[in-house]
Amino acid sequence: MNSLADVVLEYYWFLNFCSDDELEPETAVKMMENLAHQIENDFSDPEKVALQEAAKRSLAFILxxxxxxGYTPRALVTPEQKDFLQAIIDGHFSGPPIDED
Structure with a gap:
């Protein structure tokens, strides 16, 4: 299940961070929202855990x-990208929780 979770994470990453030249923004948002809904509502608990583990592996690789x-990709990753992975690790599949302070 790790390979499948890695592919889902890669797709989700692309939808979140692709440029307007790669995919029309409205389409990317719709696809991202649909994927988040599917993860939250249709994925089994083991599938969600596999996706969380994929995000842990990805974040560990980046950091x-x-x-x-002397090479490490940590200087190339944005705070938003780190937050995206951490949100998945924490079980927030629609993105980081909104701080309402």
Missing amino acids: REPDEH
Whole structure:
């Protein structure tokens, strides 16, 4: 199930962070909302957990320590991208909770 969860996460990531040149924004939003609804309402608990684990793996990869050549992708990821993955890890499949303060 890990491979399937990785693909779903990659698709969800694309919908959230693609450019207007890659996909018309209204279409991306509709597809993203539909996917979030499906995850929240149609995915089984094990499928949700698999997606959360995929997000954990992705976040760990992004935030990993520099390799022997000094490369790490952490400088390339935005705070919004980190928040997106953390929201999924936390079980918020529609994105980070809105702070109502």
